Amino acid sequence: MTEIYGSRISGIAAYRPSRLVSNEELSPLTTVSPQWIEGRTGIKTRHHANDQEDLVTMSVAAGEKALVTADVDPAELDLTIVATATRRRRMPGIAPEVASRIGLPNSGAYDLNAVCAGFTYSLAMASNAVRLGEARHALVIGAERTSDWIDPEDPDTFVIFGDGAGAAVVSRSQEPGIGPAVWGSDGARHNVLGITEKADGREYVAMNGPLVYKWSTATMPDVAHRACAAAGISLREIDWFVPHQANNRIIKTLTENLGLPPERVVNDVVDTGNTSAASVPLALSRLRESGRSTPGEKVLLLGFGAGLTYAGQVVRMP
Known part of the structure; x- marks a missing residue:
């Protein structure tokens, strides 16, 4: 019989591009005011x-910093997963190159595209690999360059998206530190948010904002409760809430x-924008960097977006 281990987040880190874009800078390029x-x-x-970024x-950059915060030997990192939806080159995926550049000699590697829910999906995959003994440590990265896919003629998307990468190291532990994922999808609404092509052949993100708002605010509370139940706790026992930073x-x-x-909800979108698969790890990293959290505190993660896909899980702060 396969022994089942515990899993936990042992390190978390972020990379935010150096160029900070204000509303005042974007406004003249589109049709709306700051x-x-x-x-x-x-x-x-x-x-x-x-x-260059x-x-x-x-x-x-994010992965290297996460390994340092986790204090993990790169030779013991057995799996690398990169969640992204904004790579223009269709193959190969970027995870093998990322693992190679970081210097992970024994790492399997693959990309995962669940768009805004990509990090939460990937975290579940990494946790399962560690729990089953298939990996001693796993590196999970959410990375996006959404600015490559926005159009100033569509202010609803042009002004919200940003770029960046967030990374977490998942390690074996005695006690469970990553709860079961509660996930799902609604493919009948796949056209609500996604890449569309203009008449001149250019591709960009298009979104039905009101429908995304109605769907997410109506569907995600139940997912949050089910994720807590799967982890064996109630919602009132949650110390922090880190949702996808949509808006x-x-x-x-x-x-x-x-x-x-509200003081227990991480709101990174104000300064970082919507970074799709990178938004949850960026926000989680911001929480850790702020000094407001304590190791072991319970955090509800909730990823949701295009697809439509979603996933929620409860984790312990590293």
Whole structure:
């Protein structure tokens, strides 16, 4: 019989591109004012990657820092998963190159595309590999360059998306530190959010914002409760809530619907924008960097977005 181990997040880190883009800088490029952008989305700034900050470079930077915070020997890192939906080159995936550049001689590697839920899906995959003994340690990275896929003629998407990468190391532990994933999808609504092609052949992100808002705020509270139940706790026992950083309106409505205290909800979207698969690890890293959290505290993660896909799980802070 295969022995089942515990798994935990042993390290978490982030990479945010150096260029910080304000609403005042974006506004002249599109059709809305800085006040409209902040009032509609809650976003004040977002990071846009430069030509040198490609997906691999950002992933490597975040992954290297996560390994340092986890204090893990690279030779014992057996699996690398990169969650991304914004790579233009269809194959190969970037995970093997990321593992090679970091210097992980024994790591299997693959990409996963569940868009905004990509990190939570990948975290579940890594946790399962560690628990089954298939990996001693696993590296999970969410990385996106959404700025490559936005169009100033569509302000609903042009002003919300940002770039970056967040990484977590998943390690074997005596006690469970990553709860079971509760996930699902609604493929009948796949056209609500995704890449579309213009008449001139250019591709960009298009979104039905009102439908995304209604779907996420109506569906995710049940997912949150089920994720807590799967972890054997109630929602009131959660110390922190880290949802996908879609926009401030969605985060605020979810917080109210769940009855959670706002001071226990991580809101990174104000400064970072919507970074798709990178948003949850970036927000989780921001929480750790802030000094507000304590190792072992219970965090509810909730990823949701295009597909439509979603996943929730409870983890312990590293």
